[in-house]
Amino acid sequence: MQTTSIKLLTVVTESVLAERLTRAIKAAGATGYTVTPAKGCGSRNQRSSSIGGDNVQIEVLATEDLAAHLLDMLVRDWFPHYALVAWLTTVEVVRGEKYAGSLPAHP
Amino acid sequence: MQTTSIKLLTVVTESVLAERLTRAIKAAGATGYTVTPAKGCGSRNQRSSSIGGDNVQIEVLATEDLAAHLLDMLVRDWFPHYALVAWLTTVEVVRGEKYAGSLPAHP
Amino acid sequence: MQTTSIKLLTVVTESVLAERLTRAIKAAGATGYTVTPAKGCGSRNQRSSSIGGDNVQIEVLATEDLAAHLLDMLVRDWFPHYALVAWLTTVEVVRGEKYAGSLPAHP
Structure with a gap:
């Protein structure tokens, strides 16, 4: 089975x-x-x-570019104001092109 | 602590x-x-x-062979018919032999 | 975005x-x-x-040293007595120093 490396963003x-x-x-x-x-x-x-409160874990599969763009957005707009933890994991999927998303032209 | 690399399949x-x-x-x-x-x-x-519905996330620890076998099964029997996302992550466990499962003789 | 490799311990x-x-x-x-x-x-x-019971999945972000220390603790104090599965994933975070924890002086 041919797989492609992409990123899993977890917040x-x-x-x-x-x-x-x-x-x-x-x-x-x-x-x-x-x-x-x-x-x-x-x-x-x-x-x-x-502290001990109700949280959610949000997971997003994304190409490396999209994942970097999402992480930039979190660090710029969310980290300064909210309690937020985020990490990237390298994972393998069967059809990587599905997760390219639609990156803004000028991110 | 001696660890072994195996796969985590997430569906x-x-x-x-x-x-x-x-x-x-x-x-x-x-x-x-x-x-x-x-x-x-x-x-x-x-x-x-x-779209916005009730989902489940299923995680399976498996040796590389078993993980490939499971992914093949998903792609062949499930992807064509159902809304399903799957990815493999390389992880480390303490006793890797536990996760070999029992691969069918003729997968 | 500058990221650092650390470990995610999942139990x-x-x-x-x-x-x-x-x-x-x-x-x-x-x-x-x-x-x-x-x-x-x-x-x-x-x-x-x-078997089919109520479980929890516990996730901890930790530096490599702290993750090894936590895994040692699990293997020594918990694995012999309880039904427990644990694995380490290498992940990338924005500020790795946050996850160093406070390792005991003599672990």
Whole structure:
């Protein structure tokens, strides 16, 4: 089976932010995402509700370019204001071209 | 601590398919799996319920051979008919031999 | 965007153990974790409730040293007694120094 290396972006944040954040992720070019309910206890204490509170884990498959673009967006627009943890994992998929999304012309 | 590289197969699909799919995964040789409830919004629109609907995320630890066998099964029997996203991640475990499963003699 | 490679430790176990295990993970130096509810069916049958029972998936971002320390702790104190599956994934984060935790002086 021929596979392609792409990126999995995982973001953990407060559940109250899930809708806004997934909207921002789609607006930034992602074609899909998965949201899982979670509880968390984090190292960043900007929001008291982030300590043991209701979180979500958002996962997005993306090409390397799109993943970098999404991470830039998170670091610029979200990290300064919200309790957010994000990481990239290299994964293999069967049809990598599906996850190219539609990158803005001038990201 | 001595670790071994094996594969983590992750499948996201509609929750109504969870039972049939995990049965197929076990029949294909996997020794265990984890199922997590999720919400999703995907790039494949074969099923209307895949847009914002109830999904599950199924994770299976498997040796490289078993993971390839499981991926082949998904691509052959599931991808043509269902809204399904799957990816492989290389992970490290303490005792890799546990995850060899029981590959059919003639896969 | 400058990223750093660190480890993601994932542990799947029975939900009744979640609180004790996350306490042990924090005591071992981790600065945060995410807990996701899951159902599982595993290859280890020490506990009958591990077959199709209520599980949790615990995820911890950690530097390589802290991850090795956490894995040692699991293998020494938890694997002999409980139904537990654990794996390490290499992931990239924006600020790796956040996940160094506070390793005990004599681990």
